[in-house]
Amino acid sequence: MKAKFELxxxxxNEMAKRIKGYFERERDEQIxxxxxxxxxxFFIEELGPMFYNIAVEDCHTYMTEKLEDMFEIQKR
Numbered sequence: 831m832k833a834k835f836e837l838x839x840x841x842x843n844e845m846a847k848r849i850k851g852y853f854e855r856e857r858d859e860q861i862x863x864x865x866x867x868x869x870x871x872f873f874i875e876e877l878g879p880m881f882y883n884i885a886v887e888d889c890h891t892y893m894t895e896k897l898e899d900m901f902e903i904q905k906r
Contacts, residue, residue, distance in 0.1 A: 834874070837874075842870060849870060850863075
């Protein structure tokens with residue numbers, strides 16, 4: 831498993847742009863590119879693993895349900 835999320839430069843730029851848009855829309859503040867990048871890095875490092883773990887748990891639940899469905903169609 832990778833220790834850190836790897837994003838392309840384009841993905842990071844798009845995410846930073848969205849962060850800047852959020853601050854302008856919701857807080858009526860303008861932040862610079864550096865501030866947006868630092869906020870993004872915080873999200874990636876501190877919050878990303880939590881979202882990743884939720885996704886893994888959701889996938890596990892989904893796959894478990896599908897496996898149970900397969901066993902239900904067994905011929906008796």
